[in-house]
Amino acid sequence: MQKSDWWHTEISDISPGVIRYHGYSVEQLIASEGVSVGSMIWLMTRGEIPTPLQAKLLERAMIAAVDHGPQAPSIAIARMAMTCGVDINNAMASAINVLGDVHGGAGQQLMELVSEIIADGRPVEVVVSEKLREFRARKKHIPGFGHRFHPRDPRRDPLLRLVEQARDAGEIEGKALEVTLEIEKQISAGRTRPIPMNIDGATAVIYSELGFSPMLGRGLFVLSRSIGALAHANEEFQSQMRNKGPENRTVLPNYQGAAPRDVP
Ligand SMILES: CC(C)(COP(=O)(O)OP(=O)(O)OC[C@H]1O[C@@H](n2cnc3c(N)ncnc32)[C@H](O)[C@@H]1OP(=O)(O)O)[C@@H](O)C(=O)NCCC(=O)NCCS
Known part of the structure; x- marks a missing residue:
C-alpha cells in the first residue's frame, strides 16, 4: 500500500488487519488487564503505558470531575439540548462547548500560572x-479557586491527599502542590471565608504533577465531564420532555427594558 506524508503520526499505525497504538497491538491492549481506560488515555497522549501510580492519579482526577448535576451549566445544557430533539453527540458537544475559562476549563490557566x-x-x-x-x-x-456554592469543594481534600501520598512516596515532585497551596494560603489570608481550591484547581495540580501540558489538562477535564454529560443527556431523553428551557415555563425572565410603546 502506498504511504504518504500528508498525514504523519507517531500515535496510530493502521493498515489492513493491523491496529497499533504507539507500537502496541490493539489485540494485546484489549487482552491486558493491566491496561485501564486511564492507562489508554495516557498511552495515547504521552506515548507510553503509565506506571500503576500514574494511572491511579490520572483516573482519580478524572473520576472526581465527571459530573456536578444539572446546576452545572455544562450538564444543564446537555439536558436542554436533548429535549430539543438533537442526538446524543450534539448534547455532549453542547456540554463540552461551555467548558471555558470560568467553568471547567480554569485548570488550564492554573497549570500555566503554576x-x-x-x-x-x-x-x-x-x-x-x-x-x-x-x-x-x-x-x-x-x-x-472558589466555588459558587461549596464553601469547600468536597473533591479538594481527597485529591490533594493522593498527591501528598504520591509526593511522600517519591513518585512525583510535589512542586505544583506547593505552589497551589501557597496561592490558597495567600488568597485566603485575612478573609473570614477562605477561598479554597476547587475541582478545576485540584485536578490541575494532579495533571501538572503528572507532566501533562496545560492544554491537555483542559482536554482531560473535558473527557471526564463528558461522562456526566452522556449520563444526563441519556436520563433527560427518558423524560420525553420537549423544548425544556433553563427555567420552568411558569417563571419569566425579569424584563428590564423599555416600557411598552408604539412603533413610530
Ligand atoms: C467559581 C467562581 C465563579 C465563584 O465566584 P463567586 O460566586 O463570586 O464566589 P463567592 O461569591 O463565593 O466569592 C466570595 C469572595 O471570594 C472572592 N473570590 C472567589 N473566587 C475567587 C478567586 N478565584 N480568586 C480571587 N477571589 C475570589 C470573590 O471575589 C468574593 O470576594 P468579596 O467577598 O471580596 O466580594 C469564582 O470563584 C471564580 O471565578 N473562580 C475562578 C474560576 C474557576 O476556578 N472556575 C471553576 C469553578 S469550579
Whole structure:
C-alpha cells in the first residue's frame, strides 16, 4: 500500500488487519488487564503505558470531575439540548462547548500560572505574592479557586491527599502542590471565608504533577465531564420532555427594558 506524508503520526499505525497504538497491538491492549481506560488515555497522549501510580492519579482526577448535576451549566445544557430533539453527540458537544475559562476549563490557566511560578526560580511565596498582586490589579479571579456554592469543594481534600501520598512516596515532585497551596494560603489570608481550591484547581495540580501540558489538562477535564454529560443527556431523553428551557415555563425572565410603546 502506498504511504504518504500528508498525514504523519507517531500515535496510530493502521493498515489492513493491523491496529497499533504507539507500537502496541490493539489485540494485546484489549487482552491486558493491566491496561485501564486511564492507562489508554495516557498511552495515547504521552506515548507510553503509565506506571500503576500514574494511572491511579490520572483516573482519580478524572473520576472526581465527571459530573456536578444539572446546576452545572455544562450538564444543564446537555439536558436542554436533548429535549430539543438533537442526538446524543450534539448534547455532549453542547456540554463540552461551555467548558471555558470560568467553568471547567480554569485548570488550564492554573497549570500555566503554576509553571510560570515554578520556572521563575525565586522563593515560591515571593512569586505567588507578585502574581496575586497582578491578578488583583486586573480585577481577575485566580483560576482554580472558589466555588459558587461549596464553601469547600468536597473533591479538594481527597485529591490533594493522593498527591501528598504520591509526593511522600517519591513518585512525583510535589512542586505544583506547593505552589497551589501557597496561592490558597495567600488568597485566603485575612478573609473570614477562605477561598479554597476547587475541582478545576485540584485536578490541575494532579495533571501538572503528572507532566501533562496545560492544554491537555483542559482536554482531560473535558473527557471526564463528558461522562456526566452522556449520563444526563441519556436520563433527560427518558423524560420525553420537549423544548425544556433553563427555567420552568411558569417563571419569566425579569424584563428590564423599555416600557411598552408604539412603533413610530
Ligand atoms: C467559581 C467562581 C465563579 C465563584 O465566584 P463567586 O460566586 O463570586 O464566589 P463567592 O461569591 O463565593 O466569592 C466570595 C469572595 O471570594 C472572592 N473570590 C472567589 N473566587 C475567587 C478567586 N478565584 N480568586 C480571587 N477571589 C475570589 C470573590 O471575589 C468574593 O470576594 P468579596 O467577598 O471580596 O466580594 C469564582 O470563584 C471564580 O471565578 N473562580 C475562578 C474560576 C474557576 O476556578 N472556575 C471553576 C469553578 S469550579
